[in-house]
Amino acid sequence: MDTLLQSLVSGTLTGTLYAMIAVGLTVVFGVMRIINMAHGEMVMLGMFGAYWAHEAGIDPFVSLLLWMPAMFAFGMAVQRFLLARVIPSGELNTLLYTAGLSLLIANLALFFWNGDYRTISLDYGMTPARPFGISVSIPLAIAFGLAIALTSALYLFLARTDTGRAVRATAQNPDSAALMGVNVARIDMITFGLGTALAGAAGVLLAPSLYLYPTVGEILIVKCFVIAVLGGLGSIPGAIAGGVLRGVVESLGAVYVSVAYKDAIGFVLFLGVLLLRPAGLFGVGRTS
Amino acid sequence: MNNSAIGAAVARKGVFDSRLMGAAGALVLLLAPLAAPNPFFHHLLIMVLFSTLLGVAWNLLGGYAGQVSFGHAAFLGVGAYATMLLHLKLGWSPWLGLAAGGALATLIAVPIGLLCFRLRGPYFSLATLAVAEIVRLVALNWESLTAGPQGLLITQLPELTLFGHAVDWESKLPFYYIAALLALLAMGANHFIAQSRLGAYLLAVREDMDSAEAAGIDTVRTRVVALALSAALVGLAGGFYGLYFRYVDPDAVFSVALSVEMVFIAVVGGIATTGGPIVGAIFLVTISEVFRERFQSGHLIFYGLFMMLIVRYLPEGIWGKLRALLRLAVGR
Amino acid sequence: MALLEVNQLRKDFGGLRAVSDLSFRLEAGQILGLIGPNGAGKTTAFNLMAGFIPATSGEVRLDGENVVGLRPHAIVRRGIARTFQIVKPFRKLTVLENVTLAAFLREPVRARAAAAARSILALLDLAGKADCDASDLTLGQQKRLEIARCLATRPKLLFLDEPMGGLNPTEVEAACELVQKLSDSGITVILVEHHMRAIMKISDRVVVLHHGVKIADDAPADVVRNPAVVKAYLGEGAA
Structure with a gap:
């Protein structure tokens, strides 16, 4: 029973961070109808940001204040100078x-930073907290809390602000939005900036809990694609539910099936959903 | 005059007579290793042919049918492991094993296709990525069969006598001719398919799925057939890889990087062309050789960069562009 | 036996009943007009009958054989071809290639399929455009190209989804003649159209849909006098 509870808790914590990456992916898809294969690299950049900040004596979680705006600007620039010219084709x-x-x-990251596995060791990360006898890593718990805060902030931004409404209008119909006076090019930049900032922030949050190396994005992105498709691409609640589900399935699988196959279980889940509900659990994905 | 009209004019003049080009290509392939009797040069030629084979295979599905797969390494790995295992565990001739590798890759492609083709466009691409990950994880963890991360090693290939001579497996030449044969086979198949009803159906599926159905085309079957053919060729390539290097491990043959290389070869060379993959392969092998020596995985930086530049400025690929220019020059 | 027999065909989208128990019969050789105000469910009915969306319930019998549940290409094979309201040619292929693709269904050899395609293009006045990319055609030509593609599959029954939408009066006139010509050549036609004058002129019979329900099924002259139809088009109080 304890093992079950323990797996549920740690699965939920990791799953929430997966969800945050997947939300970035899904928002970009929802508005711009593109799948950003480089999303995992944005996470990786965030992780390295946290690492360098830590090396410079700044707490990785505090460095969010620096890296989120930086990644937002980077995303806007990528959209403005690179993607905007390719999307029409x-x-x-x-x-x-x-x-x-x-x-x-x-x-490039591999070239400049080499392929060594790096870790961030925090003073408060040495001993896990033990509420109700369940072992919880403190950095992971902090990351969990911040991930919820940031994802909710994005949600509120989309729901409550004028810019957020313009983003949602563009997601529904870019042509009509443009006719209504929405500057779609600007909305695309903001959206891609937000997606990138969310990915970067997730990287910062994950950095103290994972090994970091330049090609880590490859593994994360495959997982998060799966999550986003599970939830139905374009759906934020879908991505969140998919992320938590995947985290829990992985950690239960590691305990009850096998550690070696814990990643494979997530993919099998994915294929199962494709087979039974090709539009995703929340039914907004486009299928044949 | 538009492109097709030019194409028709050229076809009448016979400049691009495919039989002529095929024969010339075969002759070049036959003589190429004589240009420099040096094992490293032969190795490069083998890698170009191997890459061409991969590019042609990917192009059938990704270029003609427009179904972009990021998971083709799965078929390469299955082909490689099948060939190696049939030899090591059951004592099959590696050459029979090579064919079996292709067959097995085809066999697993069908259910994978039926599953993944429930999804369209980018969704399909993501699904292929996931399937390839599953296959890789299985290969990594099914240690009783695959020896896991340790990989499989063939210390010596069995003797083979051809026309009264024992084949020297320590030399590169036999492998060169096998690779040449496989690449020619793939390009021939590609050329034949492009001319056939299947080729037309692949283009229809790429252009518009609804219209294809409305024209009476079974779009699921067409895509599954394209995937199976593509997987068969990649499976053969995998078997060849295993025998040439005599060693496979999951990271070598199931990696995402390998899947991306196949995409690169086809995209850089020219989507939906028969000749494109050769150009893409030469490009790929050159970049990787030039930079692999200098700094580790530096070549991947350039793969990425070139892929972006080609998609942005030359979406028809290098060969596609050259061909259009040639046709223009000839047409006038 | 009627060529086409639609029985209790129904489609629900969530809580919305887009097509409600639609039934009608169509004899071979007739031209049937399917009309109704915007959102009446005409295109949905087309998509159901051609297999592009799955029906909730009901059957569509072609020559007595139920085709509900078949995929679109299988229905085309049995003899129902359809055009799209928003034209969908294969844009990057030539006009000839577009039609040849469809001709392959009955003629697997390329040379013969291409020959069949050329004769259909001639019939539709597109022979001169055979080697143009489909994307270079005018809207009127693209609509004819879609019809050409349908004809290449040798249909018994042809569904035309707004073949006259967006065309100028001369083109509408030509389209009417074309539909008549197709009908004379033995193809049964159902067309959805907003162009009332055209539909009243060429249809043998008209079915009117309103909110997914069939409200009239009669000769054109009788349909226009039907109070339910007038009310549907002009609103309450007009009748």
Whole structure:
């Protein structure tokens, strides 16, 4: 019973961070209809940001204040100067282009920072907290809390602000939004900036709990694609539910099936959903 | 004059007579290793042919049918492991194993296709990524069969006598000719398919799925057939990989990087062209050789960069562009 | 036996009943007009009958054989072809290639399929455009190209979804003649159209849908006098 509870808790914590990455992916998809293959590299950049901040004596969680705006600006620039020119040539071209971008960023990072596995060891990360006899890593718990706060902030931004409404209008119908006076090019930049900032922030939050190395994005992105598709691409609640579900399934699988196959279980879950509910659990994905 | 009209004009003049080009290509392939009797040069030629084979295979599905797969390494790995295991565990001839590798890759492609083709466009691409991950994880963890991360090693290939001579497996030449044969086979198949009804159906599926159905085309079957053919060629390539290097491990043959290389070869060379993958392969091998020596995985930086540049400025690929220019020059 | 027999065909989208127990019969050789105000469910009915969306319940019998549950290409094979309201040619392929693709259904050899395609293009006055990319055609030509693609599958029954939408009066006139010509050549036609004058002129019979329900099924002259139809189009109080 304790093992079950323990797996549920740690699965939920990790799953929430997966969810945050997937939300970034899904928001970009919802508005711009593109799948950003380089999203995992944005997470990786966030992780390295946290690492360098830690090396410089700044607490990784505090460094969010620096890296989120920086990643937002980076995302806007990528959209403005790179993607905006490719998107009109079709979704497959865009997919290939962002795959190229992903290779470029990951391997530039590998070139400049080499492939060593790095870790961030925090004083308060040494001994886990033990509420109700369940072991909880403190950095992971902090990350969990911040992930919820940031994802909710994004949600409120989309729901309550004028810019957020313009983003949602563009997601529903870019042409009508443009007719209503929405500057779609600007909305695309903001959206891509937000997606990138969310990915970067997730990277910062994950950094104290994972090994970091330049090609870590590859593994994360595959997982988060799966989550976003599980939840139905374009759906924020879907991405959140998918993320938590995946985290829990993985950690239960690690305990009850096998550690070696814990990642495979997540993918099998994914294929199962494709088979039974090809539109995703929340039914907004487009299928044949 | 538009492109097709030019194409028709050129076809009448016979400049691009495919039989002529095929024969010339075969001759070049036959003689190429004589250009420099040096094992490293032969190795490069082998890698170009191997990459061409991969590019042609990917192009059938990704270029002609427009179904971009990021998971083709799965088929390469299955082909490689099948060939190696059938030899190591059951004592099959590696050459029979090579064919079996292709067959097995085809066999697993069908259920994978039926599953993943429930999804369209980018969704399909993501699903292929996930399937390839599953296959990789299975290969990594099914240690009783695959020896896991340790990999499989063939210390010596069995003797083979051809025309009264024992084949020297320590030399590169036999492998060169096998690779050449496989690449020619793939390009021939590609050329034949492009001319056939299947080729037309693949283009229809790429252009518009609804219209294809309205024209009476079974879009699911067409895509599954394309995937199966593509997987068969990649499976053969995998078997060849295993025998040439005599060693496979999951990171070598199931990696995402390998899947991306296949995409790169086809995209850089020219989507939906027969000749494109050769150009893409030469490009890929050159970049990787130039930079692999200098700094580790530096070549991947350039793969990424070139992929972005090509998609942005030359979406028809290098060969696609050259061909259009040639046709223009000839047409006038 | 009627060529087409639709029985109790129904489609629910969530709580919305887009097509409600639609039934009608159509004899071979007729032209049937399917009309109704915007959102009446005409295109949905087309999509159901051609297999593009799955029906909630009901059957569609072609020559007595139920085709509900078949995928679109299988229905095309049995002899129902359809055009799209928003034209969907294969844009990057030539006009000839567009039609040849469809001709492959009955003629697997490329040379013969292409020959069949050329004769259909001639019939539709597109022979001169055979080697143009489909995206270079005018809207009127693209609509004819879609019809050409349908004809290449040798249909018994042809569904035309707003073949006259967006065309100028001369083109509408030509389209009417074309539909008549197709009908004379033995193809049964159902067309959805907003162009009332055209539909009243060429249809043998008109079915009127309103909120997914069939409210009239009669000769054109009788349909226009039907109070329920007038009310549906002009609103309460007009009748």
